[in-house]
Amino acid sequence: MIDPVALTADLVRCPSVTPAEGGALVLLEKMLTKAGFACTRVDRNGTANLFARWGAKGHARSFGFNGHTDVVPIGVRSDWTRDPFGGELAEGRVWGRGACDMKSGVAAFVAAAVDFVQATPPEGAIILAITGDEEGPAQDGTVALLDWMATEGEAMSVCLVGEPTCPERMGEMMKIGRRGSMNATITARGRQGHAAYPHRAANPLPVLVGLLDRLARHELDQGTDHFDPSTLALTTVDVGNDATNVIPATARAGLNIRFNDLHSGQSLSDWLHALAAEESAGTGVALELAIRVSGEAFLTPPGPLSELVARAVQAECGVVPVLSTSGGTSDARFVKNHCPVVEFGLVGQSMHQVDEFAEIAHIEQLKRVYSRVLQDYFAGC
Numbered sequence: 001m002i003d004p005v006a007l008t009a010d011l012v013r014c015p016s017v018t019p020a021e022g023g024a025l026v027l028l029e030k031m032l033t034k035a036g037f038a039c040t041r042v043d044r045n046g047t048a049n050l051f052a053r054w055g056a057k058g059h060a061r062s063f064g065f066n067g068h069t070d071v072v073p074i075g076v077r078s079d080w081t082r083d084p085f086g087g088e089l090a091e092g093r094v095w096g097r098g099a100c101d102m103k104s105g106v107a108a109f110v111a112a113a114v115d116f117v118q119a120t121p122p123e124g125a126i127i128l129a130i131t132g133d134e135e136g137p138a139q140d141g142t143v144a145l146l147d148w149m150a151t152e153g154e155a156m157s158v159c160l161v162g163e164p165t166c167p168e169r170m171g172e173m174m175k176i177g178r179r180g181s182m183n184a185t186i187t188a189r190g191r192q193g194h195a196a197y198p199h200r201a202a203n204p205l206p207v208l209v210g211l212l213d214r215l216a217r218h219e220l221d222q223g224t225d226h227f228d229p230s231t232l233a234l235t236t237v238d239v240g241n242d243a244t245n246v247i248p249a250t251a252r253a254g255l256n257i258r259f260n261d262l263h264s265g266q267s268l269s270d271w272l273h274a275l276a277a278e279e280s281a282g283t284g285v286a287l288e289l290a291i292r293v294s295g296e297a298f299l300t301p302p303g304p305l306s307e308l309v310a311r312a313v314q315a316e317c318g319v320v321p322v323l324s325t326s327g328g329t330s331d332a333r334f335v336k337n338h339c340p341v342v343e344f345g346l347v348g349q350s351m352h353q354v355d356e357f358a359e360i361a362h363i364e365q366l367k368r369v370y371s372r373v374l375q376d377y378f379a380g381c
Helices: 004-012 024-034 099-119 142-152 204-217 265-280 304-317 360-379
Strands: 038-041 049-054 062-068 093-095 125-131 158-161 173-175 180-189 231-238 250-259 286-295 322-324 341-343 357-359
Touching (some): 004 024, 004 093, 024 099, 049 142, 093 099, 099 360, 125 142, 180 204, 204 265, 304 360
């Protein structure tokens, strides 16, 4: 039996700050190979990724887990009261960067998968897709794994992502979708001039501020059955003008939109461009937009997969999880193009914080949840 707590601590001791592998995937590959998994490193553009499969390639019934071993930077070292890469076990917790997000989740599903195939070899396949590029650009991580799987004829029938999903209490929430996310930078280009002679300049600020005001006051929607209302947040306004008697030539602003399935990245981009054109018309100020869509909104409708996971959570945690689409983005936004996907993991209160930790009891519970999911899935429940 693999101890998921000890494995979590071992993974925390690997300094795998994106994009460094830090030894985490090397450790997992050795463990999984020893347990009979066929392992392949699917590295791309310097990003480390691990694909591991137990069972026959191309089996019609395959259960997948997805997770990441890369972590965010620690910030200021002196703010930590414990070694951020020490993997210390104290006060009923595993301490260190990635303990919560999400080396504990990876440890729990690796431990559950290895113990399961050794105790009751299933009729089917178990696939583990583990990336080192979730906290970074996310262009050569799970995306690379899925690209490689398509080329090699590897497939998951369903997938469970082990991200932290519970706000405060273990088992209270699972994710059946995620909002989309996009960022836009707006650059207003006018003509510099003397502040005493504004008619000789083309001031970009009134035009930019007018657009930002319209954006900030606009209600994108009122939500849907499974999604909260979409949100638009202004994140920065930058002019960089230290002179009191100069009208600047350029001003910039940034915004982030978290959107539900009433919208797409393209529809929102078109809307932003149309508003910008209206605001700049006839002003002599050009509004340029640079837009990056990091993920589209998606939903795995409640059904067999969410019911399977919810039953296991209720059995092991004593609570029926809420089916949610809240929070930020995750690699489920890529997996959803491959197969039905849901997310369930630990309480996420300490993720990305100084003195990050995971409760030992919760890690053990999580392994039991994943083990029950596998048992029920391959039993045909």
